[in-house]
Amino acid sequence: MSQADVRRRVSPTFLLSELRLIAVRRRNQVGLAALAAVPIVLAVAMKVATPDGPDEAHGPDFFSQILGNGFFVALAALGVELTLFLPIAVAMLAGDAVAGEANQGTLRYLLTVPVERTRLLAIKYAGLVMGAFVAPLTVAASGLIVGFLLFGAGDVTTLSGTQIGLGEALLRLLLVCLYLGVCLSALGALGLFLSTLTEQPMGATIALTMLTVTSFVLGQIPQLDWLHPYLLTWHWTDFGELLRDPVSPGALTPGLLSAGAYIVVFLSAAWARFAGRDVTS
Amino acid sequence: MNDLAVASQGLTKRFGSQVAVDAVDLAVPRGAVYGFLGPNGSGKTTTIRMLLGLIRPTAGGHHLLGAAMPDHAADVLPHVGALVEGPGFHPYLSGRDNLRRLDAADRTAEARTSGTRIAAALERVGLSAAAGKRYRLYSLGMKQRLAIAAALLQPRRLLVLDEPTNGLDPQGTREVRTLVGELAAEGATVLLSTHLLAEVEQICTHVGVMHKGRLVAQEPLAQLRADAEPRARVLTDQPADAARVLRTLGLTEIAESASEASGQLGAVAPEKVVASLVHDGVAVRGFSVEAPSLEDVFVRLTGRGFDVSG
Numbered sequence: 001m002s003q004a005d006v007r008r009r010v011s012p013t014f015l016l017s018e019l020r021l022i023a024v025r026r027r028n029q030v031g032l033a034a035l036a037a038v039p040i041v042l043a044v045a046m047k048v049a050t051p052d053g054p055d056e057a058h059g060p061d062f063f064s065q066i067l068g069n070g071f072f073v074a075l076a077a078l079g080v081e082l083t084l085f086l087p088i089a090v091a092m093l094a095g096d097a098v099a100g101e102a103n104q105g106t107l108r109y110l111l112t113v114p115v116e117r118t119r120l121l122a123i124k125y126a127g128l129v130m131g132a133f134v135a136p137l138t139v140a141a142s143g144l145i146v147g148f149l150l151f152g153a154g155d156v157t158t159l160s161g162t163q164i165g166l167g168e169a170l171l172r173l174l175l176v177c178l179y180l181g182v183c184l185s186a187l188g189a190l191g192l193f194l195s196t197l198t199e200q201p202m203g204a205t206i207a208l209t210m211l212t213v214t215s216f217v218l219g220q221i222p223q224l225d226w227l228h229p230y231l232l233t234w235h236w237t238d239f240g241e242l243l244r245d246p247v248s249p250g251a252l253t254p255g256l257l258s259a260g261a262y263i264v265v266f267l268s269a270a271w272a273r274f275a276g277r278d279v280t281s
Numbered sequence: 282m283n284d285l286a287v288a289s290q291g292l293t294k295r296f297g298s299q300v301a302v303d304a305v306d307l308a309v310p311r312g313a314v315y316g317f318l319g320p321n322g323s324g325k326t327t328t329i330r331m332l333l334g335l336i337r338p339t340a341g342g343h344h345l346l347g348a349a350m351p352d353h354a355a356d357v358l359p360h361v362g363a364l365v366e367g368p369g370f371h372p373y374l375s376g377r378d379n380l381r382r383l384d385a386a387d388r389t390a391e392a393r394t395s396g397t398r399i400a401a402a403l404e405r406v407g408l409s410a411a412a413g414k415r416y417r418l419y420s421l422g423m424k425q426r427l428a429i430a431a432a433l434l435q436p437r438r439l440l441v442l443d444e445p446t447n448g449l450d451p452q453g454t455r456e457v458r459t460l461v462g463e464l465a466a467e468g469a470t471v472l473l474s475t476h477l478l479a480e481v482e483q484i485c486t487h488v489g490v491m492h493k494g495r496l497v498a499q500e501p502l503a504q505l506r507a508d509a510e511p512r513a514r515v516l517t518d519q520p521a522d523a524a525r526v527l528r529t530l531g532l533t534e535i536a537e538s539a540s541e542a543s544g545q546l547g548a549v550a551p552e553k554v555v556a557s558l559v560h561d562g563v564a565v566r567g568f569s570v571e572a573p574s575l576e577d578v579f580v581r582l583t584g585r586g587f588d589v590s591g
Binding site: 010011013014016017021024025026104105106107108109110111112113114115116276278279280 | 330333334335336337354355358359361363365366367368369370371372373374381382383385386387388392428431
């Protein structure tokens with residue numbers, strides 16, 4: 001038979017379909033709304049009650065500055081959500097990615113279309129990366145809006161004590177979101193791998209959430225300081241470096257390298273696991 | 282090999298120590314409607330999953346439409362429409378959106394014609410009216426129809442349909458049967474896995490029978506019927522006498538009950554049986570020669586019954 005009439009097109013159709021699938025799912029919409037609600041709750045709480053002094057913790061603390069400038073609501077909310085809410089959001093999407101498709105039986109139909117397994121993983125990961133960037137951007141946008149409404153806007157005092165204009169501050173906030181997007185993409189790679197191990201989406205979601213929490217907990221134990229730089233979550237809080245003046249050029253390099261390494265390792269693992277797996281769901 | 286739409290050589294799948302499919306040599310001629318039969322758990326679906334490249338055979342290999350699988354899966358599978366082990370769709374998308382997604386995933390599909398092809402496929406399975414409804418609200422029969430529609434998004438040369446009438450009402454079963462006939466008339470080869478023998482008798486040209494992971498029979502349906510020995514059946518109030526006459530004539534596998542006696546005719550002419558019965562004074566109330574039903578044939582091959590309730 002002639003196979004010559006089979007032409008394969010390179011087009012974004014399937015990627016758009018994947019993004020649409022994520023976007024129209026009611027649960028994802030509710031999840032995104034929940035992420036956006038946290039800065040609102042935070043800002044309202046700060047408005048009605050004056051906070052105590054800042055805690056001594058790993059990572060930057062922006063709470064103390066909120067009352068003076070609504071800009072910091074966005075940063076404080078990102079700091080709060082980074083430890084649990086944002087990872088859960090990525091974990092939800094990761095659970096759906098392969099395990100969810102397997103669970104619904106849609107995986108076997110995609111594969112017989114056919115969708116090559118490597119291509120399917122690539123599309124799935126692209127969807128996760130999109131979620132990893134949209135989530136912090138949503139938190140930041142919601143935080144900015146509610147912050148400006150309740151506390152007003154103005155020049156921003158950096159962590160180094162200098163003043164920068166609001167325009168530059170917003171640019172730095174955007175960079176913070178992009179940095180966190182990269183960090184969460186690394187989490188997404190681990191999540192995609194977990195998602196290829198099971199047919200239970202909730203299993204992958206819970207496993208990824210637990211690993212994230214474990215990583216944060218290990219990061220709190222001083223005796224394990226040799227381990228800290230290798231933890232998935234250790235460099236996430238480096239985003240505060242972007243609020244120094246001037247920004248130290250290499251400040252985010254360890255975090256980006258760490259994220260890159262996690263992405264390479266776990267995408268490879270996901271591929272190794274999925275490429276030859278028997279699909280019996 | 283090129284005149285076969287599906288050809289497998291020693292296809293084997295082991296799950297741990299259990300052999301699910303054992304050295305199956307399928308040969309589905311192009312243009313055939315091939316009834317792939319077997320009791321539940323006989324290895325039909327595992328075989329189909331291997332044919333489509335979903336699981337890897339432990340041993341053996343196969344060709345689809347003349348091309349080696351799974352190496353040429355990307356070239357061959359666009360010509361293959363498949364329904365595997367029931368429908369599988371996103372519950373919160375409508376039927377139409379589910380088909381849209383599958384079509385978007387198909388790199389050989391033309392986006393320009395997507396809407397038309399989806400509408401045509403939905404129309405063909407009678408689902409146009411419910412196309413905008415969420416899949417989770419579909420009845421089992423509607424889900425099954427959607428899965429068939431998904432297999433029809435493109436013109437196909439081979440359709441692999443795993444129990445397509447599962448969950449359908451009698452009307453739907455008849456529609457699917459008509460549809461399979463139409464597809465075959467258009468030149469497609471159909472591999473139809475089923476345990477409904479009525480379905481097989483009406484639409485299949487070839488049959489393969491699986492039993493405990495092995496392909497125990499594979500022939501054109503007409504051949505299978507011809508091979509089956511016809512039986513002479515005598516209705517009488519003297520079954521013992523009738524049975525004695527049948528035995529004397531050389532019939533085999535004699536059986537008798539309260540009101541009849543029967544036996545395999547073999548080379549004996551039916552008219553001779555009647556003459557002898559009458560000659561020996563057996564009161565014959567009725568006489569018939571019956572080819573064994575397909576069900577009898579399969580029970581003989583697999584040692585167990587099939588669900589024939591339809």
